[in-house]
Amino acid sequence: MTTLSPENSVSARRSASFILGLHPFVRTEAWKFLTGYYSWQSSQDERLTVDSKRRKNYEALCQMYEKILPLLENMHRNFTETRNNIAYDIQRLYDKDPLGNVLIDKKKLEKLLLLSYVCNTKAEYQQGFHEMVLLFQLMVEHDHEIFWLFQFFLQKTEHSCVINIGVAKNLDMLNRLISFLDPLFAEHLKGKGAGAVQSLFPWFCFYFQSAFKSFDDVWRLWEVLLTGKPCRNFQVLVAYSMLQMVRQQALLESMSGDAILLACFRLIDLDADQLISSACMVYAELIQKEMPQPLKDFFL
Incomplete structure (x- = not known):
């Protein structure tokens, strides 16, 4: 049996996800590798450390956003316009399934989009991001995971949707x-x-x-x-x-x-x-x- 080097092993796993697709049961974790949230070579302990760091960084960004919010509201007309656009886009989303079960948290979605707009000056906000982040919200559980997966997705795809x-x-x-x-x-x-x-x-x-x-x-x-x-x-x-x-x-x-x-x-x-x-x-x-x-x- 041929033994794959670490580099070839990583390549094989990426190729497998391309050829075969990902099973829904592994999608949540696999996306963290595909986007670069985790390194392909990382150990479980290293991933726990990375996840903790990403959560803390996200919380720091949220605190920063709250502090500068009054300034944004008073000094930046684009912020008010963007917040209104985000609210309008989100309002049009279906948030329940045919049985009436709530699928998405619109308040959470609005917060994530506003934070992304403020922090990602390269991508800013455009119509369509609300539906993209919605898919991340359906995929993973925690706010910091949704936020970083979206940011890494944009980077990994070279901002080609912007x-x-x-x-x-x-x-x-x-x-x-x-x-x-x-x-x-x-x-x-x-x-x-x-x-x-x-x-x-x-x-x-x-x-x-x-x-x-x-x-x-x-x-x-x-x-x-x-x-x-x-x-x-x-x-x-x-x-x-x-x-x-x-x-x-x-x-x-x-x-x-x-x-x-x-x-x-x-x-x-x-x-x-x-x-x-x-x-x-x-x-x-x-x-x-x-x-x-x-x-x-x-x-x-």
Whole structure:
């Protein structure tokens, strides 16, 4: 039997989470490794120490937030506007299941989003974060775990879902990818479909949440993004695969940009494993070709 080195063992575990997916029973703990909350090489005692440190750091941030809250309210107009936006977004969330059982704590969610906005000056707050943090709240129990998992998730995915950081680049690379792999469709999009691709920004801002039929499917895709396999910026290959689902109809019916966009946003109840498989096939096709340098730099 071949013995794996520690480095290869870590790689094997990450690859397994990409290929097989994570069982719901292990998802909570596994996400702490995938996001970097814990080191893959850490012992149980080391993880207890790390968790204690993260809890204390979170509590310190909460205390800091309470102290500067009056200043934020009086001196920063953006804070008041953002707090109102967060409250509005959260109010629209369903907080109960069909049986009337409460699923989420909206007050807790609002607190976490405000704290993230104040502490994460790079990402700030944008519509969609409320639904993303909701999924973390459903996954883990404690406030400090929710907060740090969300922060590490943004960092691990290179802030690619943030409008003023990664979304525009994703859309640009999606356009380049279509031009490289599907010139016929690219030509159509430049004509009647002008602007359609640029209008797909909600896919990236929400990380495709609206396209799936269950939270498990969303987590499944996000887990793949966290592994960095089969390549960096896999989310763009996912978006390309979804566009291919409407391609034939768009060409046959000579659809306008608005019609293409509507068809794209009607893609719901997708199966994550099937979509991931389709995106992997796109990657396999991509690496067989001589990619232009911007695509190489982006994916490899």
